[in-house]
Amino acid sequence: MGKVLIIGAGGVGTVVAHKVAQNPDVFTEVMIASRTKSKCDAVVKAIGNPAIQTAQVDADCVDELVALFNRFKPEIVINVALPYQDLTIMEACLKSGVNYLDTANYEPKDVAHFEYSWQWAYKKRFAEAGLTAILGCGFDPGVSGIYTAYAAKHHFDRIEYLDIVDCNAGNHHKAFATNFNPEINIREITQNGRYYENGQWVTTRPLEIHKDLTYPNIGPRDSYLLYHEELESLVKNFPTIKRARFWMTFGQEYLTHLRVIQNIGMARIDEVEYNGTKIVPLQFLKAVLPNPQDLGENYEGETSIGCRIRGLKDGKERTYYVYNNCNHQEAYKETGMQGVSYTTGVPAMIGAMMFLKGLWKRPGVWNVEEFDPDPFMEQLNKQGLPWHEIFDGDLEV
Ligand code: NDP
16 A cells, blocks of 8 residues: 655664554555664564665755655655654655654754644645645554544533543563653653643643542552643644643652752753763763663553543533553563553554555644544554543543
8 A cells, every 4th residue: 555664763663663564455665764774674673574674864864864765755754763853854755745744743952842833834835745744643642632532523522621641550670761762751751841721821840740540450650740742732623622631650769760860960951071072961861771672571560541531512511531551561572662662653553554545644734633533543453552431430630
């Protein structure tokens, strides 16, 4: 059905490549390209399908990307490099006539700030070029938006309260490690919290608000209010929402390490002089922390991510909780990666599948909740991320 180019050979890229290879009827030709080609070759070896091509590319460089796109001629690029590369890859897509999908919104390297405005600004150019760009198609953002769209389509006349809840109850047996790229992860968590209420954004201190939430098959976990990028598009696309929040669980050990990292200046993203060389402390920290891709082997337990929604149906209030639990060991056995990479990579593959099947083909730049959620929800059940629903239970939020 179509040619796909995966950019990035980290934890998420590895899962995307495995899942793409499992669906050869949709993905007829595959290439994986990244900064370090040997990592792409290792992924292909692990999959055991030598027909998957590999290439080296610096995705910060539009010209290099254009040359690669013109050589391989993919129909769609799955961008699972880092958020810093979103705009260069989108530019290259426009220059070469390629469609685009990613899992995280653009962030400039020198400011820990993320918002969709930079990518939404491309809407007219993608529309005029007849190209589709699908933004934020991992789990959260990604499935969180698709769950919301599914709830709005089938179970509510008005969604009024949305709480996205993200629990990782896994144990990787390391004193401190992040589950995806440490630089991106620590930048996200150390920012101020933010949520949406009655048409306004409310800012909190980092990790200021927390409460115990009970996760299916896991139990109660201390959950912290964070700002997360999908809140920005969801309140725009579902204007009946009165309040939207995002919660993530953290253990005390993790938070203690994080506090120390911040207090000693290791979370800084500005350059410091060290022995005549300029280094960014957070990038140096990434080099000495465990590689998230190596956590899988000893990872036990599961993740549980879902949407808790309150609103009106036929004039009556109702609640709805839709979620997936993903087991780290099962993810590892299938792809060699832990559950956090798995829950991101599977939806990215499904998004590209939706595009190639013509179900999510619409020139312009779109967030996932703007497409029909039904065929995507159907694939989640088939591709390893089955979902469950609880109606009219206590949402706790
Ligand atoms: P990793 O750090 O494991 O992998 C990133 C990959 O991108 C590496 O292979 C890296 O190459 C490559 N890369 C980085 N810079 C460049 C560049 N300039 N040119 C080419 N390749 C480059 O990250 P993850 O796999 O954990 O995360 C991938 C993406 O997924 C991130 O954007 C992250 O924010 C997103 N994500 C989204 C989630 C969601 O639910 N929506 C959840 C988790 C992650 P090298 O190996 O040489 O460094």
